[in-house]
Amino acid sequence: MTDTSTIIQGRIWKLGDQVNTDILHPPSFFSLERERIKKGLLEGMKRLGSGVNSASLDEDLVIVAGYNFGCGSSRETSVRALLACGIKAVVAKSFARIFFRSLVNMGIPPLVCGNIHDRACDGEKCLIDPENGFIKLSSKNKYRFSPIDSHIKKVLSSGGLIPYLVENSDEL
Amino acid sequence: MGNGFSKKIITDHVTGEGEGEYLPVKVDFVLLHDPALVLLLPELEKLQEKIWNKEKVLITVDHFAPPSTVERANLVKKVIDFIEKEGITNSLVYKGICHQLLVEGPWIGPGMLVLGADSHTTTAGALGCFATGMSSTDILYTLITGKTWLMPPTAVRIDLTGKLPPYIMGKDIALELLKRKGQDGFLYKALEFYDRDKAVSMDDRFAICNMVVEGGAKNGSFFPDDITYEYMTKRGGARGGITPPFEDNFQYKEKIKVDLAQLKPAVALPHSPSNVVNAADLKGVAIDQVFIGSCTGGRLRDLRMAAYILGGKRVERHVRLIIQPASNKVYMEALKRGYIQSLMDAGGVILNPGCGPCGGIDKGILAAGERCVSASNRNFKGRMGDPLSMVYLASPLTAAASALKGEITDPGEV
Numbered sequence: 001m002t003d004t005s006t007i008i009q010g011r012i013w014k015l016g017d018q019v020n021t022d023i024l025h026p027p028s029f030f031s032l033e034r035e036r037i038k039k040g041l042l043e044g045m046k047r048l049g050s051g052v053n054s055a056s057l058d059e060d061l062v063i064v065a066g067y068n069f070g071c072g073s074s075r076e077t078s079v080r081a082l083l084a085c086g087i088k089a090v091v092a093k094s095f096a097r098i099f100f101r102s103l104v105n106m107g108i109p110p111l112v113c114g115n116i117h118d119r120a121c122d123g124e125k126c127l128i129d130p131e132n133g134f135i136k137l138s139s140k141n142k143y144r145f146s147p148i149d150s151h152i153k154k155v156l157s158s159g160g161l162i163p164y165l166v167e168n169s170d171e172l
Numbered sequence: 173m174g175n176g177f178s179k180k181i182i183t184d185h186v187t188g189e190g191e192g193e194y195l196p197v198k199v200d201f202v203l204l205h206d207p208a209l210v211l212l213l214p215e216l217e218k219l220q221e222k223i224w225n226k227e228k229v230l231i232t233v234d235h236f237a238p239p240s241t242v243e244r245a246n247l248v249k250k251v252i253d254f255i256e257k258e259g260i261t262n263s264l265v266y267k268g269i270c271h272q273l274l275v276e277g278p279w280i281g282p283g284m285l286v287l288g289a290d291s292h293t294t295t296a297g298a299l300g301c302f303a304t305g306m307s308s309t310d311i312l313y314t315l316i317t318g319k320t321w322l323m324p325p326t327a328v329r330i331d332l333t334g335k336l337p338p339y340i341m342g343k344d345i346a347l348e349l350l351k352r353k354g355q356d357g358f359l360y361k362a363l364e365f366y367d368r369d370k371a372v373s374m375d376d377r378f379a380i381c382n383m384v385v386e387g388g389a390k391n392g393s394f395f396p397d398d399i400t401y402e403y404m405t406k407r408g409g410a411r412g413g414i415t416p417p418f419e420d421n422f423q424y425k426e427k428i429k430v431d432l433a434q435l436k437p438a439v440a441l442p443h444s445p446s447n448v449v450n451a452a453d454l455k456g457v458a459i460d461q462v463f464i465g466s467c468t469g470g471r472l473r474d475l476r477m478a479a480y481i482l483g484g485k486r487v488e489r490h491v492r493l494i495i496q497p498a499s500n501k502v503y504m505e506a507l508k509r510g511y512i513q514s515l516m517d518a519g520g521v522i523l524n525p526g527c528g529p530c531g532g533i534d535k536g537i538l539a540a541g542e543r544c545v546s547a548s549n550r551n552f553k554g555r556m557g558d559p560l561s562m563v564y565l566a567s568p569l570t571a572a573a574s575a576l577k578g579e580i581t582d583p584g585e586v
Contacts, residue, residue, distance in 0.1 A: 018355050018444065022552040026559075027532045030207055031243065047559050068356035068388060072552060073531070074291040076211050076307040097360055097390060098291055098305055105309040149192035151321060161309050162215055165316065 008088045008109075008128040010060035012120050013045075013052040017066035021099065023047050024070070025078035034084050041081040051122045057085050062128065064120045065092040070099025079106050089128055091135060091145065093117060104152050107160035111135070113145035176327025176422045178362035178391055181302040185285045187319060194321040199228070199314050200284040203296075205270045206233045208289030210247045211308040213254060216315070223258060224318035230262040230279065231255055232270040237526035240534040268499025268525035271295040271467040275378065276501055278409020282396040283417030287314055291385045292467050292549065298377035299404070300396030300416065302362075305385065325362040325390045329424035332367045334433045339583045341477065342376025343469060343547065343567035346383035347438035348430060351448035359388035364422070366395050371432055374403045375473035382468045383549050386445040395420065437582050439545075440565035443553040451570045454580035461544040462487070462575040463556075464568045465496030465523065466530040469547025472502050474568035479511035481572035481583060482518035488578030493520040494536045496528050518575075532556050538563070545574040 026047070029040025038057075045052050052061070063069075063082070069092035070078070079102040082090070090103055091111045103110040109130060116135055120126070127136045134142045148156070158164035185197040209231060223229060233251055236244040255263045264273050271292050280286050282300030287293065289311040296303035306320070314320050332345065349363075363384045365377070372380070377394050384392030394400065396416045437451040464470065464478050475497060487493045495515050497503035503525055506512050512522060523529075529536030530548040538544055538557030543564065546556065551563035564580060573583035 020550075020552045022532075022550065022555040023559075026554050032210065032247070047554060068359065071355060071388065072291065072550060074289065074305050074307040075207065076309060079307070080211075094356065094359060096356075096388060098307055101310055102307045105307070149194065151190075151192035151194040154191065161313055162219070165313055166219070 010062040020072035071096035105161040111145040116143040203288035272498035297393035341567040342379035350446040363392040452582040466548035470498030478572040479514040496523040
């Protein structure tokens with residue numbers, strides 16, 4: 001995300017509660033190779049029994065998940081895989097803390113929203129307006145997400161933690 | 173209102189103005205292992221920045237240790253080349269698991285703020301410090317700046333009371349907490365342990381703090397006491413043998429009491445560490461493999477307990493028993509004390525110290541349909557191998573008793 005005022009559009013990849021990083025991106029797919037990392041996420045989709053598959057990656061995706069999304073290992077390959085596969089945002093009822101930070105570090109906005117999960121369908125299109133704090137489903141229903149913390153907003157606006165570090169290198 | 177000593181440690185380390193709910197803090201020590209470091213090497217090179225303080229970094233090679241594929245050999249080479257080029261003196265290659273090496277070394281002690289590029293960095297909290305895990309890019313930021321951003325956590329006070337029964341270990345205490353609160357019951361919280369009756373050994377404390385992250389906690393720390401200082405004095409180094417850096421006067425909104433005498437040997441069923449039942453209720457569940465090792469269950473007390481159960485006996489003939497000491501120090505001490513001999517006589521195979529089967533990395537990977545009782549920390553689907561394998565988490569005592577019987581067994585029954 002280059003700016004929190006940019007509208008995000010994508011197709012929903014719906015996931016349940018307590019999705020851990022070992023199933024989302026199995027440890028055997030740890031690699032420095034982008035294609036290998038992407039394959040790990042496809043394997044994760046399969047293991048999670050998702051309707052989303054490799055063909056879905058041609059479009060932008062938005063994950064809509066339940067509680068404690070991304071719990072478990074800190075392996076950053078799981079979040080890098082999301083980035084490589086074109087995940088534009090993750091909306092969840094709650095996030096595991098390391099995963100939340102990793103998403104921010106990679107410039108993918110993690111949005112906390114309690115009530116969209118029950119209404120969203122796998123494969124449905126959605127629109128996210130980060131500035132005004134809502135997500136719109138194809139039914140036109142809007143769901144508010146919790147305000148993004150001002151520090152998080154700054155890092156996301158820079159495009160992630162490394163560009164943020166470069167922009168703020170006078171702080172060193 | 174939930175302002176425990178973790179928050180005090182964080183506020184004591186603040187440097188500069190906060191933004192939003194986050195505070196910029198100075199970091200006292202950073203832990204890194206091979207896969208976490210190798211991910212950030214290209215960025216580090218591009219940025220052409222120096223490590224802020226090489227003395228405050230420990231780099232280990234423990235995941236691909238030694239490497240089992242050509243790809244991993246090339247990753248490890250990059251890490252070793254980096255260690256040499258940068259002149260990192262605190263580097264331990266193939267010496268054991270980073271979380272055990274960190275607490276064996278002289279670097280950290282009570283009141284310190286410690287970060288690690290691994291979720292189980294919480295282990296170090298057993299020494300009365302604030303220790304938490306982050307992923308590679310966060311750690312890159314710290315390596316360059318010596319700082320990070322932290323949200324001060326709400327603390328939960330956990331009182332461990334009474335005597336530890338003979339068949340109960342730290343692992344059972346961790347599983348009891350996960351059973352009560354679930355996989356996200358402690359999300360973002362600091363768990364602060366008080367062991368007034370001095371019932372829980374350092375090795376058990378490490379196992380407990382190691383697993384707080386399975387309940388979503390930011391950190392798990394023991395209020396430093398005689399057990400902490402005795403350990404540190406023996407170990408030497410940072411702040412050994414002095415008094416706690418803070419007074420015992422913290423206020424907590426949430427308190428949990430664990431009556432140790434009431435605990436029963438516990439097992440977490442597949443595929444969640446919080447899916448906990450009593451070992452005794454799983455009688456008849458046949459198993460293929462037992463793993464005693466990892467940053468949760470591969471310490472000296474763990475091997476001692478396993479040897480106590482298995483000494484002079486043989487594991488059931490269908491069971492493969494895999495032992496992996498958490499570090500070379502643990503391994504050599506276990507050799508000296510005869511535990512390794514007992515475990516091998518019982519039919520066990522000993523792996524060199526490292527992460528190994530726990531993370532599905534190498535040696536001891538499970539096949540489809542196989543059941544393993546593991547003294548490690550995670551039993552997520554596919555973590556230790558085939559997605560159709562099943563991992564039951566238990567203490568080293570319960571794991572050893574299960575190896576003996578060929579089925580999940582309460583160690584009190586052998």
